[in-house]
Amino acid sequence: MLSRVAESIYWISRYVERAENVARFIDVNLQLMIDAPAGFDQQWLPLVYTTGDQDEFKRRYSSPNAESVVRFLAFDLENPNSIVRCVRAARENARTVREIISSEMWLQLNKFHLMVSSAAARGGGILDRHDFFGEVKLASQTFAGLTNSTLTHGEPWHWCRLGRQLERADKTSRMLDVKYFILLRSVADVGSAFDEVQWAAVLRSASAFEMYRKRFGRIAVPNIVDFLMLHREFPRAVLYCLTTARDALHAISGTPLGTFRHAPEKLLGQLCSELAYTTVEELLSVGLHEYIDRLQTKINQVGNGIFESFLALRAPE
């Protein structure tokens, strides 16, 4: 398929997935705000850290509180990673490939865009627009579902999957990192009842709470890390996301699994093997934050490699 089209499709699903994850971060923090014990100092800045846009935030907003953080992450038109901007970017990309994706996908994305932009224009306090984040999640999941059920599972579909799964792997690892790295240090009462509520919230933000319960039962930090990083079958676990991204990449290139022809195939294969043959104890002994930091760098390298190998084709002289 056309390189330009592949690139657009890849970014459509990355942006939709990104919008959904930002909505997830916010939604969970809103829940925590409602659940928090009296006198608890709600943390909002960590949310900005999950997106990596903290410098931009600090430059433009004076203090991190619920209103400013939600405005920045969800509705700020100047923040390229805000929900509004992600959905707009997804739709702009979709406009250029309308004839490739199914009408159902386009219709859903168009509705998504109209819903998000009218919510951004409406204003109001965050508790008044509490439903919004659930709607964003639902709209994104509807889009993913329509992609699976209306688009032929050929190359365009694999590009969708590749974009979505890489984005999701990155975001799940960030959710975990923020709780572990930032909340843990700033909250004095580690191990308290509310600490457990917070960890449950991290699981919920990845829609993982119920599935985690079935697997491990009790809330325990190493088990949560194990579940969100190393689970092979949970759809938002990092290993699962990277494995499916790898499958999609090989389906695109035609290279047999277990071998490689392009740099991103090599890197993604190494990453999957590393996670597949690691225990959570080993991972924690390195330091979760350090581990995740390295992981994110590698995921970015995979993304750059995909661009170099498949999308930036140079004309013959």
Add this chain to the structure above:
Amino acid sequence: MKLNEYQVEGFFDEMFAADGTPRSHAATLLQNLSRLPEGELEVRQRGAESAFFYSGVTFSVYGDQAGTEKIFPFDIVPRIIPADEWRAIEEGLKQRITALNLLIDDLYHDQRIIGDGVLPKEIVYSSKAYRPQCMGFNPPRGVWCHITGTDLIRHRDGQVYVLEDNLRCPSGVSYVLENRRIMQSLFPHVFAEQRIRSVRTYTSKLRDLLEHLAPDSVRNPHAVLLSPGIYNSAYFEHSFLAQQMGIELVEGRDLVVHQDRVYVRTTHGFERVDVIYRRIDDDFLDPETFRSDSLLGVPGIMRAYQSGHVALVNAPGTGVADDKVIYAYVPRIVKYYLDQEVILPNVPTYICAEEEGLRYTLEHLDELVVKAANEAGGYGMLVGPHSTAEQRADFAVRVKANPRNYISQPTMALSRVPTLVGGDLEGRHVDLRPYILYGREIFVLPGGLTRVALRKGSLVVNSSQGGGSKDTWVLDDAPTPAPAGPSQTQSQTA
């Protein structure tokens, strides 16, 4: 809803006779409308608008800063054409497009029509769309103009006239298909009660046409649609047609010419392209041949075309025949090549390049419509009866400075169709753009795009100037063959 207060106001109305009685072909629809509860039609109209809105059926207006996309206004009351009337229109269009193709081929070869004194040489050579680069070229399968959208109007006298030939990149067919889809969902009963000719085959016919033009050596032709990109006003249509045909939509930057062959950049390397349905004007097609500042086109694509390795649809150079001055000669052109009288007459036209035409035009600016030869979309036009003295003075200067570039026509009283205005039906002026495909044979899509001037009294139907569209129904009077029954569906046995 009430229909008895509708006024035809002295115009030709497509649905009501002069005395206000319904025309027979509109009876079924009007009965259905009269049975609707008060306000129901408006509810359905809003339903149609939101369907267009959500599916992003939009166009862009050049020079509009506010936003790049707009919904094409849609009116829910269709225009209906009886079967026999359509047959005459269809014959007329086939005749016209046959003659125009012969004209283009002649102009780029022996120019017999000039030699025989039927068409003045200066008119041809001064046409902006005349391409000397195409001299002597034989396009694939001998056809220059594969896709046409001819503008027709009906005057007060009931006669259908040709207003303009659009032979370059006529747009609007996507609205025909989308309008029909929406109307069928809004009025299933009406469609069930009378037979309305389907428009659904258009994209299959178009794809067949494209593949028919591929070089003979190609077994599985690779056709693409070349678009200027999402900022073009007709981008929705480009993407819609590509999707419905199942071909790729490409932009200039996706294509590359190597050794006179055209390739597209894919995730698996370069792939050959055999046929290009280009929705880019000649001027921007190839910076090596035409405008060198074009960023939309593909350098070298004309070389590939002229060496026969790729087909371009429509053929470059075709636009010479939709010059508004050459238009004035079409009845003589039909007579010259086909030895027939023209079936669909032109609107009477005064040619400013001719002394008498110029004098008449300047003396009657307040009654005439004056048009620039190479403008589309209602730009560069003066509608005399609706103009100010200042505008007329301005046009007089322009016409005198360059008479070759102008024609004028009497203001035609375009026919009207009932249109939903604030809950009631009021007459609004319409034109009609049928679409014609010239492949193995000539196919005329039944109906076409009915454009409607939504502003009261306005005669300007262009989407960029307050126009909207309506669905167009061509009634079918051919007998229906009884279909063979399908075999019974299997069920679980008890």
